[in-house]
Amino acid sequence: MKPSAPKLAAIGSAGFGAGGVSLASLAITPEEFASRRRQLMQMAGDDAVMLVAAAPERMRNADAAWPYRQDSDFHYLTGFPEPEAVLALLPGRQHGEAVLFCRERDPTHERWHGESIGTDRAVAEFGMDDAFPIEDIDDILPGMIEGRARVYCHFGSEPEFDARLLGWMRRLRQLRGGGVVPKEFVALGHLLHDLRLYKSRAELKLMRASASIAVDAHLAALQVAVSGRREYEVEAELLSVMRSRGAVSAFAPTVASGVNACVMHYQSNRAALRDGELLLIDAGAELDCYASDISRTFPIGGRYSREQRALYEVVLAAQLAAIDEVRPGHPFNAPHVAAVRVLAEGLCELGLLKGSADAAIADESYKRFFPAKTGHWLGMDVHDVGDYRVGGESRVLEPDMVLTVEPGLYIPPDDRSVAERWRGIGIRIEDDVAVTRDGNEVLTERMPKEAEAIEALLAAR
Structure with a gap:
């Protein structure tokens, strides 16, 4: 069954011929990304959490990286173009359901690699409800997961992220009094990929x-x-x-x-x-x-x-x-x-x-x-x-x-x-x-x- 169509902001027209395209007029709006996230959370239910990681940087050889290309699912839900980021969707969370962990601004890093977006712009420009430095994810995310029945994720796609996810589950079990650990890992693609099928x-x-x-x-x-x-x-x-x-x-x-x-x-x-x-x-x-x-x-x-x-x-x-x-x-x-x-x-x-x-x-x-x-x-x-x-x-x-x-x-x-x-x-x-x-x-x-x-x-x- 086709998911309900998101409410879209008006998109300007652009010429697609030899004169090139106007990327600004073609860009998907933050409102549409937010609508996609809401649809996904409605499909998953209030007792679930959805975790999606950005694509890692991949090395071509030695210290030379391949040109970076964002993970398609992560881009579909955020439009966020950087690596070292994790999206957590937490239906019903009082302080905001869409939480992004991303790189914080760092002058030394930016001198070599260019300006980063940072947590403030993740909220202001990308429509996130909340954002935290990626360095703090191990301390913050387990508490957000506590009490949820299911974790929707792409388990098995990226071994490094899988290891971190299992580490968060262990950390949750070690919380004082014993944290309530989700009992199910569910393939996120079953829901998300059906949304992506309809343009x-x-x-x-x-x-x-x-x-x-x-x-x-x-x-x-x-x-x-x-x-x-x-x-x-x-x-x-x-x-x-x-x-x-x-x-x-x-x-x-x-x-x-x-x-x-x-x-x-x-x-x-x-x-x-x-x-x-x-x-x-x-x-x-x-x-x-x-x-x-x-x-x-x-x-x-x-x-x-x-x-x-x-x-x-x-x-x-x-x-x-x-x-x-x-x-x-x-x-x-x-x-x-x-x-x-x-x-x-x-x-x-x-x-x-x-x-x-x-x-x-x-x-x-x-x-x-x-x-x-x-x-x-x-x-x-x-x-x-x-x-x-x-x-x-x-x-x-x-x-x-x-x-x-x-x-x-x-x-x-x-x-x-x-x-x-x-x-x-x-x-x-x-x-x-x-x-x-x-x-x-x-x-x-x-x-x-x-x-x-x-x-x-x-x-x-």
Whole structure:
């Protein structure tokens, strides 16, 4: 069942094209973050406590850290961008239900790492009811937990936080007179991830902006993807456009030319581009922790060969059929079922599979060329949270859910059961699709995918 929609403050409009985006007009308001926290506490009950930790800083090597990215659940509830923080939600607490433990201002630390937010701004700007220095959490939090029946948390995700949590339980048992220790640890994701599955108006605006930035990046990459260049040069163009628009890459891009496109999660991005081959690009932008995910496949030399075009048209038809199934009341797997039907019929028509499409689906022989699913949830994570099945059945799509639709065909270069002219062709077409009240909205529709439109763009390079 869809949670009740939070009351949102008005969000200004912004241009999402080459001129960039106005991050201020797209920002999710403190009121919306507070509404999410209230919804979660109502779902958990007054006798529970919810604990969510910020993502730790992770080291790349030696003393060099990876660029920091906040934990998605923590960001969803707070918008707070720093590490070394813990959110405690305490329904019914007289002095405030939303309590943040975070780094306090420290001139020495700030000289090296920049200004910290601190406890005062956590309350004033991030809407927390109360805030304490993270250094004091061991002394303060156990007393706040005392008397609660259940602790909702992500136990098992971060061993260091798990150890601290168990330490707080031990400390609570040692309180004078014996503290009342919660008797249950409950997986927080069961409640929180169902909230995240439904996107608010503000979230959808961010996702449209993220999608538009990704489209700009793909269009720019298409212009430089010519014979003789390397896959990493195309990747560099993608990343350059994303960063110039205030976004980062939502995941390591796949830039796969020729037979590399038959590797589902190709990451090397080092091969040379050659005329006569296809280039598959799978890349998305992340804007303020919201992701997009686009795949396109186009001919490096500017025109599809006969075999490439034939397979491309099959994949495109499958994708259009799948998108048409993204509508309220349809099961999540309906786009996959539709795509598989079109792919199987196309493979049989072209002679890559023998017999009928019904047989290819029944015996799953189509999986030789399409071993994947047709999509996944999309949101703060590229493969976003949310159950795909409920009560043993495929989940029913509802308005404000967002998913990808990405059928493909991948003919292994060493598959001698097909004629040589088909071997080594890999094609994927992927768009981001939001479920609306009466159908769907393709967030990435500005990125061309018809073969004629792609060839026209390449001819104009």
